[in-house]
Amino acid sequence: MIYKVSYVVQGGEYPGGIKNEEVYPQPGAHVKIGPMTFEIVEVHEIIPPRDDFQFLHATVKPVTEDDRKSKKKSQKVT
């Protein structure tokens, strides 16, 4: 399955993006949109799948330095 994802940034001040993903985008995962990195907040299906393509909206928020540190920390723990 190929996931065609429309990434929309919370607040609407930063342009979102569209890209194909090989894996289903999961809340909490990070994604690069343009030069910036964002965290996925939630994911919805926009329209029914067609053949091997699934069409999704993902709402994202900017990743802060604190987020990065806590993510690194949790990765070390697990």
Place this chain on the structure above:
Amino acid sequence: MDAIKVKVMRRVELFRGLTEQQLHSLAEICYEEHFHTGAALFEQNEVGDKMYIVRDGQVEVRVRDQDGTSYAAVYLGAGQVVGEMALVDAGRRSATVVAVDDDTVVYSIPHHDFTQLCQSDNAIGYVMMRNLAQDLSFKLRHRDFDPSES
């Protein structure tokens, strides 16, 4: 080389529904191009003579409005089509598109070659035009999405 292109094309919605043979015909008119960060694929108001499919990296679609203010409208990554309006209406470019990532790789399809191919194989023309319409629809849905209503 065409085998690699066909493999990539199978993962692009624009080519969804085409047979292996049709994909090979299209691969013959797809040209690989490389861009560094900040390099323009095309500029707003230029006459458009080809469309692009992003293979690797990302591009920024930048619009300059009537008062001269320029803003990034959307970022497009792997598998996305850009500049497709040139194939639909042969009009001028509605935005400037620049590479975001170093070594952004795209496939370009010249308008003239595409039209010729569609005329020689109407089935390719039908499928591609249907997929282009669906891609434009998806972009409109992306632009109009309001996270507060989800």
